[in-house]
Amino acid sequence: MKRQLDSIFNPGVIACIGASGREGSVGFALLHNLLDGDFKGRVYPVNPKHESIQGVTAYKKIGDLPEKADLAVIATPAHTVPGVVEECGKAGVGGLLIISAGFSEAGEAGRQMLEQITATCQQYGMRLVGPNCLGFINTAAGINASFATKMAVRGNIAFISQSGALCTSILDWAQDQNVGFSHFVSIGSMVDVGFAELIDYFGVDNETSSILIYMEALKDARKFMSAARAFARTKPIIILKAGKSQEGSQATLSHTGSIAGNDAVFDAAFQRAGIIRVDTIAQLFNCAQALATQPRPQGNRLAIVTNAGGPGVLATDYLVTRDGQLAHLSEKIIHQLNEDLPSGWSHGNPVDVLGDANAATYHQALAACLADENVDGVLAILTAQAVTDPAGAAREVVKAAANSHKPVLAVWMGESDVAEGRDVLEAGKIPHYRYPESAVDVFLRMCQYSRNLELLYETPEEVPQRFTPRKDSAWRIIRKALSAGRKHLTENEAKDLLACYAIPVGISRLATSAEEAARFAGEIGFPVAMKIVSPDVLHKTDVGGVKLNISDHAAASTAYQAILESVLSHVPAADVHGVLIEAMAKKPFELLIGAKKDAVFGPVIAFGSGGVAVEILRDTQLGLPPLNMHLSRRIIEGTRIYPLLQGYRNMPGVNLEDLAFTLTKFSYLLIDFPEIREVDINPYAADHESGIALDARILLDSFQPRRKGHPHDHLVISPYPGRYIKRITLKNGVEVMLRPIRPEDEPMETRMLENLSTETLSFRFFGKVPYVSHSFTARFTHIDYDREMAIVAEVLENGEKQMIGVVRIMADAWGENAEYAIVVADEWQGLDLGNNLTDYILEIARDKGIARIHATMLATNKRMIHMFEKRGFRIFREDPEACHAELDLEASMPFAAELPFQPI
Template identity: 50%
Template sequence: MKQKLDKLFKPQSLAIIGDFIDVENPGYRLVHNLAQAGFKGPIYTVAPSGLAVGGPASFKTIAELPTKVDLALITTTPNQWGELLNECGKAGVGSIALVDSDQLYPAETLQQYRQQAQQICRRYHMRLLGPNSMGFIAPHQRLNASFSSKMPLPGNLALISQSGALLSSILDWSTEQRVGFSYVVGPGQMSDIGFADLIDYFGSDSQTSCILIYMESLQNARRFMSAARAFARHKPIIVLKAGRSEEGVKAAFSHTATLTGNDAAFDAAFRRAGVIRVTTIAQLFNLAQALAMQPRPRGNNLAIVSNGGGPSVLATDHLIHNRGQLATLSDRSIQALTGILPSTQEICNPVDLPSQPDPEQYALAVQTCLRDEGVHGVLAIFSPNNEAQALAMAEALVKASRNSNKPLLSAWMGEGEVRAARKILEAGRIPNYRFPESAVDAFLRIHRYMRDLELLYETPSAIPKDFEPDTTKARAIIQNVRQQKRTVLLDHEAKALLATYQIPVNRSLFCQSIEEAAEAGEQLGYPVALKLVSSEIGHKTEVGGVHLHLQDENALRLAYRNTLHNLEQSKPGTKAEGVMVEKMVYRPFEIIMGAKKDPVFGPVIVFGRGGIAVEVFKDTQMGLPPLNMALAQRLIEGTRMYPLLKGYRGQPGSNLAELNFLLCKFAYLVMDFPELKEIEMNPLLADTKGGIVVDATVVLEESSPEVVGPEYRHLVISPYPGKKYSKTVSLKTGEVVTLRPIRPEDEPAMARMLQGVSNDSLYMRFFGYVPKINHAWMIRFTHIDYDREMAIVAEISRGAGRELLGSVRIIEDAWRETAEYSILIADHFQGRGLGNIMTDYILDIARDRKIEKIVASVLSQNKSMIRLFEKRGFAFDKSDMEVYEVELEL
């Protein structure tokens, strides 16, 4: 499939199919733009009408072309697509772009034409860009296959925009600002090639260092998340997402559903994928410029050097307001600056220079800050008096930036007088911003991106104790509700469901009469609470259905009568199934923990400050399942109540490890049951002992989801596939070994195994000597996307612990056509047949995942691996005497 995208974005030849009668015709504009850009390959025009004016020689059908073409650009009306696409398929065309507007047709008719186009392209294995695509531009190939007459400069930014109008404006702007691109794509309706395909392609492209996306909608969220997670660590992905809507809020039965609007789900998804989200076009390019030109900051301590007090104060205000830090300069830096600045001036950060500083003085001040160990980045601000001064200072700043490994941003303030200076700065790879606040914003967003990646790939601790939910009992509870034709679980059913996943729930009894309630109060012991149970009421407090701190039977009986009276007064005719009588629980922290099914991303988990005023406080964080202990901790840390939960000013906090574990267990519940539409624990009361649920709401989907397709298909991140790909095997020696997928928690054990492996074994595996084994190096082996990669470890019991003995993995390409195989067995377990067992197992997994071909590289002196490959029928390419390439068709 990558080869098919090469035929789209790097065609050797192409054809334009349409009409070419006058200059306003789309086909004519494409021919003109291709010619102006200087595309070197053959360009053929195909006019079904037989009419064409000017340009290359015209053909009536694509079958008449003298050779096959890699790309066909179709500009005709949708009613002609079917016939033309069939002709292209028969003529061996590699890829298609439908690059004309199709908006004049009725929606139903358009949908039929689009589906037909998709089906034909699939039949002939042609990749399809569009329909309704603006086309694309590949500046490095001098290829402008778009309706835009603006040909941008070659560069390292890939731009994908769902808005053609916005794309045209950005291209116009980029020409003026001299911003270069590797690719510019207007994907249109994305009936075939979507965001995931484009991220995979540009992420693998050596000429692309950063991917910019303007997004209006997202169709295949799981593929998008997988592609983004694969490349975000190495190539920043910046998304400007339009449409900050609150989908589904009107139908919300619980607080959770109100809190998880569609835009909030996008925020949570982007954070989990390591994607940078911006809210303006200016931010999109401010960040792209800084990322393309400068190193990443290792912290958020910024030094500011300026020849004007006002701009530096504004920059400082913006920095502090957005949780940045002014760097504290070291004594050594202050001493150096004392020799640069006037003797009467107090030296501190921001560093205030004279209004007309000497260029050398300015450069030395910036260099001093860049060399300070406590400084993570420098913002250089300059307000010139004339153009010559602006130029001199820009040249001095470029010299000062050389050999620095810290980000340096600039704000040359003004317009006409600094225009030439800005070009010098950009040529020197120093990003320049018109306003200091824009530079500060870019610095902080990049720091947050680096910090988010660090936290995403933090090694999680193991769960505190074994966890095995009773999924059979949980399924029975849900099926019983279904049989009663209900979608809302009653209070005692909701708590019973939570208890099957070992989530602590408060002691309570379901009662359907006043006498049963009195008996329950006696049994539980006073004080108690009484709560209405009705499948028609989501928020019981709104109908007077909650009574707390009931001290005796008389108070309980009165509360029972008042509850039914209040319900009849506020919601006449509403059915009450009964009441819950619960033991009163007193713990200092009220928490909400819940989940809501988002239409794009599936289950979204909510954690934060709970209670009846949860929408007022709005102190919640959202995340996507699956969770581990580290990801759960990140959710909790993101709330404003976190300092209280960890203990504040001598006051005890909550048991954070237990809260993390609760979140993990809850995530398994929403993962295992896709029929859960809304689920909420509010309040969940917490203290140093942990948390306990005192109120719960569970709402099911109207109909049960079909049991087809892959497991966990309702999630956008593939969870740990331990149940599916785990088994025990016996070695030649009789030792029993467990084979299972690797997980992030295995990092310490994997590091211990690698440290015990000989240099020769490591050389055979990595084709070179391994650098220092640290977290940054290890995450690529233990933090994997199970949608794209599978790594199986072998472990054996050693007393109370377990030891890793080896690892085998396959890394798939984005389209699952091939997967690269590798294996490493600990030295003291080599020769026992473990390598053969693990290889056969990973090949079986590859077949289960529908991978077509396994490829690998092996050193010619690695005789044992060569025998392993020969035994399984791998084909060898020995053209390289030192490294053999092998492959196996599955």
């Protein structure tokens, strides 16, 4: 698949279909740009009306070219494009760039043409960028396959945009600002190649260090999230997302629906994927420049060095009002600054070095701040004054930053007086800005990027206790409602469903008479709450359907009659099932736990302040399932109420462990049932011991059929694949569990790697013995199950779980080819574990539709070579030290007749 995209973005032969000699036309601009650049390949104009165009021999159709084209750039009228695409397929063209417009945006006829084009591309295996786009630029190859008026400057930013008009403006701005690009792509309608494919492509491109995206809409969120999560660790992905969904901001039948707007879901998804989101074009490129030239901050504590008090105050205000921290300088550094700086310096942060500060003073102040363990980054501010040397100060900033692992940003305020200083900063790779707010904004977004990556790197704890959801019972509740033609559950049904997933709901009884109400209330224990149960009444308080603090039998009987009378007076035709009786809960915190199925990202979890003022407070954090304990805690910590939940002054907080576990269990419910459209648990009452769902509303969609082997298509992040768990017995009689790896396995894998022999480590890591660190092992345990699979072998020794081996396959972005790797602990070698792991991962690869398996090994690893040969791998000698193995899974027979992938 990479080879197919190479046909588009790195072609050797380009056909320009619709090329023109008429200046001012798109066909003229395309051919002119292709011919005018540094492209070393061949360009052939295609136009049936001309013998030559712009001095180059033209051909009547693509089939007449003297050689096969890798890329065809099409700029003909829309109605001709389907036929042109068919001709390209027959001529063996590798990929298409369709500039032409007039398809999906032009009504039903245009959509039908687009369907025909897509089908033809699939028939001939051609990839397609467009239609309705500006084109693309590859600066390294000297290709300008666009009708833009300017060629991009060469650099290391890959820019992807849904707006062609925006592209032309950015190209103009970028030339003025000397911003360089590796690739510049206008993707248009994204019929085939979209954001996910381009992230995958540029993620492995050596010319690209960061990926910038202007996004208006997202079509395949799961592919996008998979690609972004795969590369956000190594290459910053920065997105300017335009367009806020009105549909997502409209109130629905639940509190959750009214606060979980579509744009907020994009925020949650971007954070989960390690993406930086910005609000302006300037921020887009500012962040890219800073991340390309400066180390990431480890926290949000900023030191400010300035020769003017006012800009320092402005920077401080912007920092602390946006969740940054002004670094508290240590006594040691304060003492050092007292010795180095004039006596009139500010004696704190911001470090005001005074208006007459010289270049050496800047160096001393900056170096001291960078050496302080309480500082995560430094901002240097300079205003041009009578005795100021902007260029000299800039040189000292560059010198101080060169010896630091912390980010340094600069603000040289003014224009002509500081221009030379800005040039010095630019040459020294110090990001510089005209205003303090711009620099602080970049620092905070760099901090957010570091924090987002923690979601990919940090080791979450095991769930504090195992729980087994009662899926069959839960499905019976949902099926009963759907069979009755209902799209929502009654409150008692909703609570029963939550109870199937061990979410506490308390004791309740459904009374169908005043006598039962009195009796049930007494059995439960006063005081009680009483609520109408009717599929025709969603908002119970609006129709007098709730009575609280019922204190005795008589009051319960009276309340029953009053509830029925009030409800039937408001909704005469209501189907009343009865009145729910439950104990009053006395817990100090009213919280919201909810979920809403987003049109783009599927189910989204909401948590925050609850109660009757939930829409007014709007203190809610969103997250995407699946959740584990760590991710659940991050959601809780993101709310404004979190300091109170921790405990405040003399008031105890909530049991945060229990609350995080409740969110984790709640995510399992959404994973298992795509039929759930909305959930609104409000209030979820909590105290220092536990929590309880006092009210619950659940809305349903129609039954969602599950594809065989793909039960979680409704999620954008693949959950833990429990169906790949099985047990085997080794030659020595020891029972071993084979299961997919979890993020929680990092400590166990670390212990295994630390105890491997030098030879085993050398075989696994091709002659190198790695330093086993957190960042090293996190890469192996935090995986995307859509594109990677690792099966661990786990045994129980002396009551403790031990990892004794792991095998993995890492698929390419398109799931066609996968790289194989294996390691078995030394004391467990020779017991058939490696064979079992290998056969099982090959079964899983077939189940996932992978076509080929590749592996590289040292030529001295005879045991591995023998194992591959026994399974039909072809072995190639790459060099004197290494061999390559390849297995065609489609042609080879599986080693297991059945693939019984079911959870145990």
